[in-house]
Amino acid sequence: MTGSGKLGFDALNTALKAAGEDTRLRVLALLAEAELTVSELTDILDQSQPRISRHLKLLAEARLVTRYREGTWAFYRLAEAGKGADLARALLAQLDPADRIVRRDRDRLDSVRAARAAVAQAYFRRHAAEWDRIRKLHVADQAVEDAIRDALADRSFRSLLDLGTGTGRMLEMFGPAVERGLGIDMSLDMLLLARDRLERAGLRHCSVRQGDIYDLPLERDSFDAVILHQVLHFLDDGARAIAEAARVLRPGGSLLVVDFAPHEQEFLREKYAHRRLGFAPEMVNQWISAVGLEPVLFRSLPPEPGSDGKIAVSLWLACDRRALIAAKPSREVA
Structure with a gap:
């Protein structure tokens, strides 16, 4: 980070290299829509878990995404603050949402969301009677x-x-x-x-x-x-x-x-x-x-x-x- 608050040459170069690869750009577009786990990204992108993990590591090191651990799971999300977050959003703003690749990934993301919602609602139904009694x-x-x-x-x-x-x-x-x-x-x-x-x-x-x-x-x-x-x-x-x-x-x-x-x-x-x-x-x-x-x-x-x-x-x-x-x-x- 430079004194002006902008990215220095090395930091900007690292961030652009991290985003400038087809899978990583697809990951950024997906994480702008929802926070996802490695396994969910693996399902959407149809790539191996080690490969997706490597891509995420590069994106995190460039501060374009953030990682949060929950038990044995780790969730990834587009960075919310900082120059890396600003750069990620600026790049994604240039991406056509109607692009064929973007649409296909979003359709697969919808399937992941549906599966996640089904699990959540099953848990809710199991405990609804308890919560109703307390209410x-x-x-x-x-x-x-x-x-x-x-x-x-x-x-x-x-x-x-x-x-x-x-x-x-x-x-x-x-x-x-x-x-x-x-x-x-x-x-x-x-x-x-x-x-x-x-x-x-x-x-x-x-x-x-x-x-x-x-x-x-x-x-x-x-x-x-x-x-x-x-x-x-x-x-x-x-x-x-x-x-x-x-x-x-x-x-x-x-x-x-x-x-x-x-x-x-x-x-x-x-x-x-x-x-x-x-x-x-x-x-x-x-x-x-x-x-x-x-x-x-x-x-x-x-x-x-x-x-x-x-x-x-x-x-x-x-x-x-x-x-x-x-x-x-x-x-x-x-």
Whole structure:
């Protein structure tokens, strides 16, 4: 990288060599459509796995693509930031989408997507009854989602991090309004569902990754908004999760926590791995304040009268104090 922020001669030469080969150009075009594994690219391009792996290695070294490991799988995606990403998109912008080779690869990609969606829906069907039982215990999902939208309505954000993303619903909700969305979850099965949801919604700028909520593979100050939606009750250390969420929040950014109010449904702990049976408002506010965030909203949503619901849902909204402090004149100046 040169001082001007542009690629130096050697870096540009390496990137152009990496992209300037027919298979690698086809790989770039495919990764612009979806993130894929080596085996999926092997099926689409009808080439051996070692050969595809070598091509991907060259593209990654040139910073045209990025690689993310999930268990025994590795997903590849067109680079999202940096000069390599800019170059990749500039090259692909010159590629005719109606070209015969591009169309053929896209048709095979559709087959891969269909197979992936079938696996995701099979998992969903196996667990639908469990999720429906839990949903009946609290306020309706639509009411919770409306409250989430209301809480963030006046908060401006271009990038969103969804921790414990599950099926990716938060990314689907806010994806059309942001420039970048990322979901983190430990469960490979849930990531499968989330990926399918995002692909069906056409949200190419949103992605999901396997990751540890206590040790996020992300830089400090990297997202405008962070959501923890129905996550804390699965964790043994909610304060630590909120501290890590605050670490990646930009100055002036927003943290939204959505979880159960205190309840007595002990079977959720026994059958569904809930470690905590809800949270008192002051507990979460204390965790938020302890990491330097400013609590700005608390709201409780009780179940509808006459329903099977027994659990209220709470929302906590906080903002990063650094922007507030910077905006206030000091006493000395005043």
